[in-house]
Amino acid sequence: MRLLNVSRIIYVTMKTIQIVYGSNGGNTQLVCQYIAAHLEALGYSVNNDRCEHFPEDKLTGHDLLILACPTYEHGALEPNFLKSFWPRIQAIDLSQQACVVVGLGDIKYDIDYHIESARTLQTYVETHNGHLIHPSLMVSGQVLPLLDKLVKGWCDRLHLKLEAL
Numbered sequence: 001m002r003l004l005n006v007s008r009i010i011y012v013t014m015k016t017i018q019i020v021y022g023s024n025g026g027n028t029q030l031v032c033q034y035i036a037a038h039l040e041a042l043g044y045s046v047n048n049d050r051c052e053h054f055p056e057d058k059l060t061g062h063d064l065l066i067l068a069c070p071t072y073e074h075g076a077l078e079p080n081f082l083k084s085f086w087p088r089i090q091a092i093d094l095s096q097q098a099c100v101v102v103g104l105g106d107i108k109y110d111i112d113y114h115i116e117s118a119r120t121l122q123t124y125v126e127t128h129n130g131h132l133i134h135p136s137l138m139v140s141g142q143v144l145p146l147l148d149k150l151v152k153g154w155c156d157r158l159h160l161k162l163e164a165l
Contacts, residue, residue, distance in 0.1 A: 014045040021068035022081025038155040051085035068102035075113030094130030101136040
């Protein structure tokens with residue numbers, strides 16, 4: 001009797017996710033850190049970067065791009081996002097890029113435009129030929145009480161969507 005030693009090599013590639021966010025007060029940073037940790041626990045390779053330090057030529061080439069920004073004043077993007085990052089990404093073609101958007105806001109500042117950043121980022125993705133693959137995460141008000149329910153639930157649904165791609 002002869003035994004054959006057969007070995008199989010299985011290559012598993014992790015899906016890569018790039019998060020780019022603007023945050024002045026820390027709430028968006030906290031939400032993005034939570035998203036990154038949760039998605040990493042689900043097996044993804046996640047990079048989580050502030051917009052001020054992020055090179056625009058690295059915006060594409062990921063399995064998923066997450067753009068996140070809070071809303072300031074009457075529907076404006078966060079100042080760092082708006083001044084340092086927004087002008088640099090206007091020429092970027094997202095035609096091969098899957099994207100999702102995270103917007104934050106607080107109704108106490110402006111009831112009509114309190115999460116306008118999400119709509120602004122959605123429009124950016126659409127007008128730059130990106131593919132929005134999942135509904136935006138819109139966080140209104142205090143962040144901490146929403147992490148384990150709203151944000152986690154959104155991440156879990158996003159995971160199901162990514163697994164189906």
